[in-house]
Amino acid sequence: MDKKDIIQKIIKHKKQPNLRYRLKEKTEEFTNTLFYTLFDIDTAVEKNLEKLETDFDTLTDLACWDMDRPCKKVWENYVGKLPGILEKLNMDAEATVNCDPASLSIEEVYMAYPGFYAIAIYRLAHELYTIGFPLVPRLMTEYAHRQTGVDINPGAQIGDYFHIDHGTGVVIGETAIIKNHVKIYQGVTLGGHFVAKSLKKTKRHPTIENNVTIYANATILGGTTIIGENSVIGGNAWLTASVPANSTVFHTPEIKIKTLPNVT
Known part of the structure; x- marks a missing residue:
């Protein structure tokens, strides 16, 4: 089998027209930016929100396969929920620092506790899940799963x-x-x-x-x-x-x- 035949056979068996791994990579970048925006004291919130909106447009282009669904409006609904998500996550961090005698500070919980990180990405993904944005919430929680060993379905x-x-x-x-x-x-x-x-x-x-x-x-x-x-x-x-x-x-x-x- 020559090189041309190999190429043709590979192309023949690539059957999923919407399978773009760039979506996975872009979702992970978006997730990291979200996390820094909410928690890192040196991250400029206003500047990052602008970046997040641009990145989200890229995600909608890659993940919104049904053109009749208004995916562009999802960001407007989602960004308004971020303060409430952060409030809940601060409660989760407080619960951890109060429950675990090994915790030295609440900053340690935010930076070093895999359970808290998994909860944070779950909460950020869950709001997208409830809005009905396809696939991205699952990719977000799977990213956290890969890093922490904690598998929380966004639903x-x-x-x-x-x-x-x-x-x-x-x-x-x-x-x-x-x-x-x-x-x-x-x-x-x-x-x-x-x-x-x-x-x-x-x-x-x-x-x-x-x-x-x-x-x-x-x-x-x-x-x-x-x-x-x-x-x-x-x-x-x-x-x-x-x-x-x-x-x-x-x-x-x-x-x-x-x-x-x-x-x-």
Whole structure:
């Protein structure tokens, strides 16, 4: 097979007319600029908002495949929500500095905590998701996932003062609902009980009520599963049914003591 044949065959199998990886790269640049605009004290807000609007125009050109949808108006709606998003994120940072005895300062939370970074990008992406802008919110949260190990679908609904400790391995599904003052630790999964494309428009992921703590590697599945307020879910617990308010759920390990001689 000569070079010409190879080129023709590759072109033949490139079947997705809207698959432009430049969109992914531009989304990551846009995400970084957003983060600096909201948090970095040396970043000029007015100048960066102008840059963000220009960058957003590029994203709409790349991602708005349905020409009948007014994607150009999305920015006007979105930028007005940024002060409210920042207010919520400041609450999240306060929750982290108040919950974690290892935190030395709130500045450390903003700069060094992967859980906070993942929450920040989720909140910035979620507003775009609710507006209905295609694909970009998913690319934003996947960018955060790649950097932190925390996978939050932009469709999830998360309340105030949310804290993720350590973060790595956390998965929060698209239809999950998390209310206020919730703390979760590394490896926690809020997932679907069943995986089927026909369930796309149904609630597939659990609801976590106020003041719940979920410890490391707990798995909570199902759209009808509700964890009642003020509950504590212990590490490695596996739940597919609701838990009433003020509950404590533990995973009980099985312990076997070796008694036979010469067994190591």
